[in-house]
Amino acid sequence: MRLLLLFTGIISINTSVQSSSSIESHQEYEIAACQRITSNNHNDEYYIGCENGRINYFDNLTSLSKTASAIERSIYEDNILSELKEYTISELKRNKSYLEKLRECLHNSRPECLKIRETILKTIRTEIPKLRATMSMMVPPPNYQGMMPTLYNASIKHKFQNKDLKSLTKDEKLKIEEEANAIKYHFTQSWFKENADKNKCIEQISPTSYRFIPSKGRYTCESFHQNKLTKAVKNKMSKYRDQLKSEYHEKLAKNPILAHIDLRGNEDNKEILNEVTKVISKLSEQTKQSIDKLTQQDKEDDVTLIRNDNILNSFIKNRGATKVLCDISQDLKDQEDFNEIKTDLALAGAALIGGGICAFTAGVGCIIGVGIASETIGISIAQNRYEDAALAFNSGLTTARQYEDRKFERDFTLLLAPLSVTGELVGSGVKVATKAIRYTPSGTGIDYDLNGIRKRDLYRQSVFNDPSYKITSKTDFITKYENYVLTGVELNGRWIKNASATNASLYLDIENSALKRLNDTIGDKSLVTALTNAHKTIVATKINELLKKYPNIDIEVYSDFKSMRFAFAPKELSSDIKAQLTKELNSVYQEANSEFANMVKTMEGIPANENIRGWFQAGIGETADEAGQAAKRSRSIDRSGQIANFQKVKFTIEEEVKNITKYNTKLNTNHPLSRVGLIEKVGQSQNYIPTLEVFEVARKITGPLNGHGETLANELNRRFGSKLSIQDGQDLMNYIRNLDSLTPGLWLKQRVNANLNTANFGGMSGDITGMGARNIRQVALDILRTENQSPRDIIKATRAGEQQVTATFDQIKTKFNQIVKDVLDERQIEYFDACSGDDCVMIPSKQLTAKDEIALVSRFSAQENPSQYRLSFIPSGVKQSERTNLAVHGELVEKHLRKILTGIGDGKIPHSKLKNLTIATKMPSQINKGKIDLIIGVKERLEFTRQEQLLIQKALNDSVEKVNKDLDRETQKNTSNYSAGALAWI
Structure with missing residues (x-):
């Protein structure tokens, strides 16, 4: 408090000053900072006086001691307004400084x-x-x-x-x-x-x-x-x-910066930053004008500052709330609320500007000093001057509402928290307007997914197929069904949430188990996709018709390229209703299979000996994974085409777990795999499992099933120098098949299409290796770590394990994105990147130079697992339809090259050494034609001899030749003529 200033206004005690010195004692305050002030004085008014250098309170003038002098109220008021004006100017100056710092940054x-x-x-x-x-x-x-x-x-x-x-x-x-x-x-x-x-x-x-x-x-x-x-x-x-x-x-x-930015949010970085810079420059200038206006404002107009609750509240908190300060302020406020605004612009503090910037910078060492500035304030707007209103808003002194309405809204509280980066596009307001109908799919919280609810309800009311439809030709059928989408992102997401929480009584899983075989035998992926989708429409329509009998049963639905899945809620369905629903679902499923078979059996491209009704398998259970496992095994327990119940297949799961456990006992330090370092210890236990490399090799074994064990043994012996017998190979392959059968199904909310279609200036693909092998390995770990090995517990454990693997792969993909970002940011190259499954792409805004490509490969080779990414660069000038396939051909070359090189002895390089290389292919500008170069990044402190470098060059020649032959065999044309190019060692 400015006592010196106040003392200049001290007056003598006399009755003539009684009315000018009394202060109304308020019991309640509109000012937030004053709401904790309490008074023991029951009088309606009091007086203040200066006594021994301090302000004291008195019930009346006569009670003032002889050593005290009364302080006239008007002097105290003037002092408050003067300080408030200085406070506001200082905040404006500080925030102008913040704007300038941000612009520079x-x-x-x-x-x-x-x-x-x-x-x-x-x-x-x-x-x-x-x-x-x-x-x-x-x-x-x-x-x-x-x-x-x-x-x-x-x-x-x-x-x-x-x-x-x-x-x-x-x-x-x-x-x-x-x-x-x-x-x-x-x-x-x-x-x-x-x-x-x-x-x-x-x-x-x-x-x-x-x-x-x-x-x-x-x-x-x-x-x-x-x-x-x-x-x-x-x-x-x-x-x-x-x-x-x-x-x-x-x-x-x-x-407030958002109010000045004319962008859609999908522009490139440069355009966004240029627009933000332009806006910040404008706001900085407007803030300067506001400072000038307030500095030149007449003293008699300072009282209008009191109208703003926010600035007044901030000022009082900063100054320290006292009884007299709060009473005087409330008096001034009450008086001013009934007065006409005397000036065009009653300026207030500018902490709002700080808040706006902090919304951008909070969490990253915000350059804005929050403190007092975090108390947002507004401004009184004159009724008749639009230009001054614009000046106030552009200076950050007022809110959009105040600007638009041209009046001060006293109770409008501003929040300075960082802006949310999640939520609906619009629609959160509906939470206030009306109650939601039900709980979320996961069973926690209220369901405000209005779009998802509507789509789910519309799905349930839909008829997806026309029984009268007759196939006129294969082309017509493919046109109708190949790109048919039964469910979208919203419905898949709702089902996944439900399944993750097991918030339903029954789950049904239906899959095209013959998908891979049909793709091979029919040789037309478009037709096979159309067939799968057509079957979905028949099943969905029949289940919807059935559900008309069950208006109190809710559903969530899911579909992907080979499966469709249902959840039937609520979780508390009675056993009688579940039994009845299961029985009727079984009938509907068999009817759908028959209708589908009759529809397509005579269509061109379908072999006459195909058992069409047997293409699809279905399972039902009390959890989504139980239904998935039942569907996997339905054919092995029942060939009648009925839905398999988990209760019937759990015995096969028990047998598989026993076989896995039995084989695990053989994995010890005396096993042939152990002698070449191909088993690993599980934690602190005495249990072992094969290393990831074993699972990777096993997943790539092809040929007749009865020869897979022998092929696996031979391949491991060749690559790693192990001495597995044929029986060892067969036992190992059976073990891995049992593990694979227990891997949970993938739940994909959306399959992101990571391609290079928009790579007009070239781009880079990155295939992440080992995803399938990691999933199988994880099942081995899950079984060893599960104490109660009942089928239900094993299934629950494998789902948790799958989530761990997914989290690991997400980290690997994040690492890919981070490396790309670090390298290209350093080189000031804008780009787009995306990952789908185990495939990632990077699309630059301009063509990469050789130095750019080398920098990327060098950074990938410096990380913990250099061989984790299979990189392929494509140049500019490639036809859009050929870009992604061109990159895939490069990945195939790298894959075959490692397979050719890996081994023990002459002409081979040990896996332990090769895994420390990042090998990137540089593809030509034309598909199936031109030289394929390699960029080879070597992990730090690792050297390759001249002989080893020559081996890699020879392996490149052999790998390119192998890819040419494979591509010709696939297309049944002799058109692939890639040639081996040069090697660039980093």
């Missing part, structure tokens, strides 16, 4: 600046699309006569700027329309649910869907009640749009 390569740029890019790419969607939805779209009404606006703009933003793209419109339809559907079903008990015209279809009972005639249920439903939904949509407006204002309050 956008073009600086310091580590902290690189992190800030990454955060800015992430924020723009995440928040701008959601902001645009919110703007599109928050205002009712215009209705034009003769046109189909929409639920969103195709053109968007910030009202306060009155400037159109970039128009919505086709993809944006599709996503927003999908969200809008889901919200409307949710409101519709909420009305049905609320009225179902009292309205006999409503029938329940499923736990989350209702409809008007269909009827014919002039007076239908729908015609009688539709207006009520339409009005109710319209009312809820209106409330929802109001909520979106609030979210819109809050989003801009968190980060």
